[in-house]
Amino acid sequence: MEDTQQFDATRLLAARTPVIELRDVRKTYRTGSLAVEALRGVTLTIDQGEYVAVMGPSGSGKSTLMHIIGCLDVATSGLYRLAGEDVGHMDEDELAHVRNRRIGFVFQQFNLLASMTAQRNVELPLLYAGVDRAERRARATAALERVGMGDRLEHRPGELSGGQQQKVAIARALVTDPDLVLADEPTGNLDSLSSADVLAVFDELRRSGRTVVLITHEADVAARAQRLVRMHDGVVAPDEQPSGASPR
Amino acid sequence: MNGLETLRTGLEAIRAHRMRSALTVLGILIGIAAVIMTVGLGEGAQAKVSSEISSLGTNLLTVSPGSSTSSSGIRGGFGSATTLTEQDADALASRTVAPAIAAVAPTTQDEEVLTAGTTNWTTTVVGTDADWLSVRARTVVEGRFLDDQDVAGHADVVVLAPTTASELFGFEDPVGQTVNIGGIPMTVIGELNSVGGSGSSSSATSSQDDEAIVPISTAADQIFGGTTRDSVSSILIEATNSSTLTAAYQETDDELLMLHHITTPADADFTIATQQQLLSTATSVDKTLTVLLAGIAAISLLVGGIGVMNIMLVSVTERVREIGLRKALGATPKLIRRQFLVESSILGLSGGLLGAVLGIVGTQVLPSLVNEPMSLSVWATVGAIVIAMAIGLGFGVYPATRAARLAPIDALRSE
Numbered sequence: 199m200e201d202t203q204q205f206d207a208t209r210l211l212a213a214r215t216p217v218i219e220l221r222d223v224r225k226t227y228r229t230g231s232l233a234v235e236a237l238r239g240v241t242l243t244i245d246q247g248e249y250v251a252v253m254g255p256s257g258s259g260k261s262t263l264m265h266i267i268g269c270l271d272v273a274t275s276g277l278y279r280l281a282g283e284d285v286g287h288m289d290e291d292e293l294a295h296v297r298n299r300r301i302g303f304v305f306q307q308f309n310l311l312a313s314m315t316a317q318r319n320v321e322l323p324l325l326y327a328g329v330d331r332a333e334r335r336a337r338a339t340a341a342l343e344r345v346g347m348g349d350r351l352e353h354r355p356g357e358l359s360g361g362q363q364q365k366v367a368i369a370r371a372l373v374t375d376p377d378l379v380l381a382d383e384p385t386g387n388l389d390s391l392s393s394a395d396v397l398a399v400f401d402e403l404r405r406s407g408r409t410v411v412l413i414t415h416e417a418d419v420a421a422r423a424q425r426l427v428r429m430h431d432g433v434v435a436p437d438e439q440p441s442g443a444s445p446r
Numbered sequence: 447m448n449g450l451e452t453l454r455t456g457l458e459a460i461r462a463h464r465m466r467s468a469l470t471v472l473g474i475l476i477g478i479a480a481v482i483m484t485v486g487l488g489e490g491a492q493a494k495v496s497s498e499i500s501s502l503g504t505n506l507l508t509v510s511p512g513s514s515t516s517s518s519g520i521r522g523g524f525g526s527a528t529t530l531t532e533q534d535a536d537a538l539a540s541r542t543v544a545p546a547i548a549a550v551a552p553t554t555q556d557e558e559v560l561t562a563g564t565t566n567w568t569t570t571v572v573g574t575d576a577d578w579l580s581v582r583a584r585t586v587v588e589g590r591f592l593d594d595q596d597v598a599g600h601a602d603v604v605v606l607a608p609t610t611a612s613e614l615f616g617f618e619d620p621v622g623q624t625v626n627i628g629g630i631p632m633t634v635i636g637e638l639n640s641v642g643g644s645g646s647s648s649s650a651t652s653s654q655d656d657e658a659i660v661p662i663s664t665a666a667d668q669i670f671g672g673t674t675r676d677s678v679s680s681i682l683i684e685a686t687n688s689s690t691l692t693a694a695y696q697e698t699d700d701e702l703l704m705l706h707h708i709t710t711p712a713d714a715d716f717t718i719a720t721q722q723q724l725l726s727t728a729t730s731v732d733k734t735l736t737v738l739l740a741g742i743a744a745i746s747l748l749v750g751g752i753g754v755m756n757i758m759l760v761s762v763t764e765r766v767r768e769i770g771l772r773k774a775l776g777a778t779p780k781l782i783r784r785q786f787l788v789e790s791s792i793l794g795l796s797g798g799l800l801g802a803v804l805g806i807v808g809t810q811v812l813p814s815l816v817n818e819p820m821s822l823s824v825w826a827t828v829g830a831i832v833i834a835m836a837i838g839l840g841f842g843v844y845p846a847t848r849a850a851r852l853a854p855i856d857a858l859r860s861e
Binding site for chain 1: 458461767771777854855
């Protein structure tokens with residue numbers, strides 16, 4: 199309970215502080231004697247309520263950037279503040295808590311657990327947050343209703359189409375009411391119809407003031423964002439307006 | 447995430463891989479059932495031996511020739527020495543010399559072929575006197591037992607134990623019939639009661655229902671023959687009651703030492719064994735067997751445990767993505783570890799419980815199939831279940847730790 203109160207307090211403070219603040223972030227992977235510099239000094243600030251698309255060719259470092267923003271990996275050097283909190287020196291347990299409370303993930307492969315119903319899948323982050331069962335059910339139902347999956351609570355992932363599965367995954371990302379929704383190629387495995395469906399959900403999130411970072415290599419997906427961040431060779435190119443980046 | 451939720455998640459994971467989980471459980475199950483059944487077999491054998499030994503007679507002392515060489519009851523020259531005589535037995539029978547002794551039965555014995563008509567039967571022929579019946583706590587179901595006149599008169603009479611009687615005469619009444627022992631025709635005067643010895647080779651008392659009792663005098667000069675006609679193979683002594691058993695032991699010891707002109711008790715040329723000693727000797731053999739069998743069962747349990755570890759490692763490898771996802775959603779390494787430990791414990795515990803059921807059924811069904819007594823040991827059953835769970839837990843530690851250590855990005859990346 200204390201945690202929740204503290205969480206609310208930081209949320210209020212965070213209203214003014216940027217959700218993401220990266221300063222000269224570098225990441226070097228070492229495999230044996232080989233060192234690969236995936237990020238070569240990324241500086242990026244994303245404010246609350248922004249809908250940002252990160253684009254770049256493969257090998258540009260956008261996946262690495264997503265891992266670091268998502269607290270799934272730690273930068274080799276540089277500063278990363280997530281909602282004002284320095285996550286650079288956290289241990290594994292603290293990072294797990296940050297991921298649980300502040301970030302909602304949407305993956306390309308949906309990553310739903312096949313043995314669980316849609317509702318149980320959406321409940322999962324709440325389970326790790328220590329929320330009791332009745333509240334979990336209620337919040338999971340609400341989140342699924344919000345993405346238009348209210349009538350599929352008891353369906354298992356195998357019984358849902360790709361687009362529906364991704365919407366369940368989005369519901370799972372939203373259920374903890376995170377500071378940031380982080381989507382990694384959310385339409386990468388979907389046909390154009392399902393893609394449009396899923397992107398419509400993201401549009402709705404933007405309208406409701408949710409901070410969304412979307413990683414994609416599809417220009418038409420990126421075009422729907424407010425802001426476009428281009429990655430190239432481990433650095434961020436200057437911002438451009440996605441509307442100016444004439445969609446074909 | 448509380449314990450109940452962890453349990454539920456574990457059960458879900460096990461249910462998702464029914465076949466694999468069932469096979470893993472089977473490994474533990476067999477080990478546990480084996481432990482319960484071997485311990486049951488061992489305990490059953492021990493119980494049987496002790497009941498048979500107490501059926502030999504109460505307050506009984508057995509004096510054997512030769513000296514004891516170790517506390518475990520292994521006797522040097524047991525049975526081969528000829529240091530005990532009928533005179534020793536007569537002396538002990540004296541009320542004034544040994545007031546704590548109620549009855550004395552000197553015995554000689556040998557394997558002989560008994561012939562009745564065309565039927566042959568080889569059995570133990572025991573030469574003794576009238577006191578044998580009370581010392582051995584036996585009764586005669588037909589006819590009569592040997593009396594003092596038979597012994598004094600070297601009478602050619604024999605009392606048969608029930609198995610011997612039925613082998614020689616079938617369903618005919620043996621009393622009054624004639625049996626040839628070593629070429630001497632002897633009249634059957636009685637039949638002993640049955641003590642229910644199953645005749646299994648594991649028991650020292652197996653021959654109780656298969657023996658022929660003759661007067662010791664007749665045995666010495668007509669059947670066994672030989673040069674040492676006064677010597678006996680053992681002297682059975684019955685104390686007046688259980689409280690005088692120690693006194694009877696002391697009196698026997700003192701009297702025989704004196705009669706044999708032995709000054710230091712350590713040089714005694716005879717050994718006195720109480721029922722308790724016989725019992726511990728006989729059961730110690732079975733105990734060794736039980737430990738051996740239980741050891742083999744424990745190894746099978748260990749193999750079952752390795753099976754659990756193996757399957758949990760497979761499970762971790764197979765569920766790398768799931769682990770990665772759970773970590774991304776906020777599961778701490780500790781929670782992941784606990785989840786896998788709960789899973790392996792459930793496998794172990796269900797193996798233990800099912801194995802206990804099989805073991806209990808086995809101890810009820812098996813005795814009639816193998817003709818060996820088995821008793822269900824409560825401590826072995828409870829212990830086996832606890833051990834099974836501990837095995838699940840113990841062998842789950844390594845796979846669970848591996849799962850907990852997986853880096854979330856590596857886990858999510860894997861296909």
